[in-house]
Amino acid sequence: MTARIEENPSHPRLPDLLAAYHLVNQAEKGTAVETVAQLPAVYRAEVEDPAGAFAADTVLLATPPGEDLPAGCVVLKAPQGSRAPEIKRLWVAPEARRKGIAQALMAEAMRRAAVSGAPAVRLTVWNWREEPLALYRALGFGTVASWDERPDLLCLEKPLPERPTRPVxxxxxxxxxxxxxxxxxxxxxxxxxxxxxxxxxxxxxxxPLAVPEAAAWWTRVAEEAAEGVRDVWAAHGPDGSLTGVVTLVRGGTANGRHRGEISRLLVHRSARGGGLGHRLLATAEAHAAATGLTLLVLDTQTDSPAERLYRSAGWTAAGTIPDFAADPAGVLRATTLYHKRVG
Known part of the structure; x- marks a missing residue:
């Protein structure tokens, strides 16, 4: 199950989440304070009146499955002039971490930025914050020229796909x-x-592929999932039908346990064009980073739509092998190998 995401800058739980974020942030910067009243005025205002402080922005909260109160938040700042919108205040309560909540919040923030037509999103992160930095790298953010000259602060940006031709x-x-x-x-x-x-x-x-053959392949995948070799994520449409899937295969050799392979990223034709492939891929990448993997690999048919997706998500081509695999019609096609560091 995934976290429930809602937009609500007036949620009564939000001040507590923002307070925890700012108190920890102040401590990490070496300027620790004990109470909200001691925070710098701009941060104190966010805690005391989030709806007012973020009146022009999008405030998202995430509630873990089975829980009643949000355990995480993020703010998507409204773009200023020609600048890309900025993601701020990503926070997940310590007891709710490593459950995919941060990934879910980031995915929704980026989805909303894409809906608005933004060409990219940006954020800043202190260079000592290794886990958040690993998450952002896994999601395709890259270092760019600084717009904030504070020492030790990294400025990151991620290009977004063009506005979808169908609803996101x-x-x-x-x-x-x-x-x-x-x-x-x-x-x-x-x-x-x-x-x-x-x-x-x-x-x-x-x-033609027969249903029994396809079902048998997925039954073998279930066994791999039970053995901890493969993770599987599926997308469910409003009617409950499956609209997409992606799997992550973990390296099995002693010298390859740091890496994984993205395999079988599939989006049904009826669900394409709305960014679902990017969401599935980002989910698998973020989980890989959160569970200790540092390198991901995959292969895909050269010049295919899938290849364009991977390039836009920050993957790097390692090389192309001619006549590597047959397409469904039996024609030999070239395959391109890709890799991406996620930790």
Whole structure:
């Protein structure tokens, strides 16, 4: 299950989250204070009146599954002039960390920035904050020229895809348990694989692909998930149907446990064009970084739509192999290998 995201600058829990953020931030900067009243005026104003302080901005809160109160927040600042919108105040309560809440907040903030037509989003982070920095790198943020000259402060930016041609996907993305993979294998997951093959995607199968063969492949994936070798995330549409999936395979050798492979990123044709592929990919990347992986790899058919997605998400091409794999029609195609550091 994923966290529930809501926009509410007047939520009664928000002042506590902002207070915790600023008190920890002051301590990390070497200017610790004990109470909100001792914070610099601009920060104190945010805690005392978030709705007023962020009146022009988008304030998002995340509530963990099964909980009643938000445990995290983030602010997407309104763009100023020609500058890209800035993400600020990302905070997750310590007891709720490593549950994907920060990733969910970032994904929603970036989704909303994309909806607004922004070409990029930006943020700043202190260079000693290793975990947040790893998350931002995993999400495709790169270091850019500084717009804030404070020592030790890094300025990062991430390009966003062009405004989608269809409404931005609001489909729910969640990690599947092995039992859920087994349950979805004969229908939803098999249908995604069949749709990919029917649309010409080179995903390891030739056309025509039969449902039993697709279901059997996903049943083997469920076993790998049970063994801890592979993680699976699926996107659920408003009617509960599966609209996309991505898997992360962990390195199995003693000298490769730091890396993983993105495999079978599939988005149904009916759900393409709304950024769902980017969301699924970002979810897997962020989880990889949060669980100790530092390097991700993948391969995809050269000059395919998938390749354009990976490039836009900050992946680096390592090289192209001619005639590496057959497409669904049996024609040999070139494959490009990609890598991305996430930690």
């Amino acid at each position: 996907s609001a489909d729910r993305v969640e990690r599947l348990t092995p039992d859920e993979v087994r349950a979805h294998a004969p229908a939803g997951l098999a249908a995604l694989l069949l749709d990919a093959v029917d649309s010409g995607a080179s995903v390891g199968f030739l056309a």
